[in-house]
Amino acid sequence: MKPTFKTSKNLVLFAGITSLFASAAFAESGDADKGKSVYESTCIYCHGASGKGEIPGVPNFNNADGVLAKSDEELIAAITDGFESPGSAMPMPAKGGNPDLSDEDIVNVLAYIRSEFGS
Numbered sequence: 001m002k003p004t005f006k007t008s009k010n011l012v013l014f015a016g017i018t019s020l021f022a023s024a025a026f027a028e029s030g031d032a033d034k035g036k037s038v039y040e041s042t043c044i045y046c047h048g049a050s051g052k053g054e055i056p057g058v059p060n061f062n063n064a065d066g067v068l069a070k071s072d073e074e075l076i077a078a079i080t081d082g083f084e085s086p087g088s089a090m091p092m093p094a095k096g097g098n099p100d101l102s103d104e105d106i107v108n109v110l111a112y113i114r115s116e117f118g119s
């Protein structure tokens with residue numbers, strides 16, 4: 001009876017640790033392929049296919065010391081809640097103006113931006 005109990009306890013522990021790793025990996029690296037379609041349906045109108053920005057006031061994602069130097073946490077907050085830098089010509093709308101975007105979409109689109117434009 002005792003060994004059986006021990007095994008099942010270890011199994012539960014193992015499952016817990018595995019799911020912890022899985023969620024940490026998800027938070028750090030979204031799916032850039034899925035993020036591409038989010039970018040192309042919502043962000044591209046202002047940020048452009050090249051990531052250089054189509055409108056005055058939109059940052060160039062390709063600058064090595066530009067906005068992509070910020071942390072994932074900061075950028076996810078900026079995308080989710082909107083963002084306006086001091087003296088900005090134009091604010092970034094929350095979720096790029098698309099309220100249908102999920103948290104997962106935002107993690108994915110950030111992964112796409114980093115892989116496509118990040119240096």
Ligand code: HEC
Binds near residue numbers: 043047070083
């Ligand atoms: C209506 C135009 C517009 C759309 C659509 C838009 N953005 Fe932006 N975005 C901006 C502007 C303008 C800024 C710069 C704002 C500022 O610096 O005040 C910006 C800034 C950013 C930044 C930098 C934030 C920071 O902390 O410096 C990121 C990242 C970003 N946008 C991602 C996205 C993503 C992802 C999408 C699509 C989900 C998106 N944007 C859609 C206009 C837009």
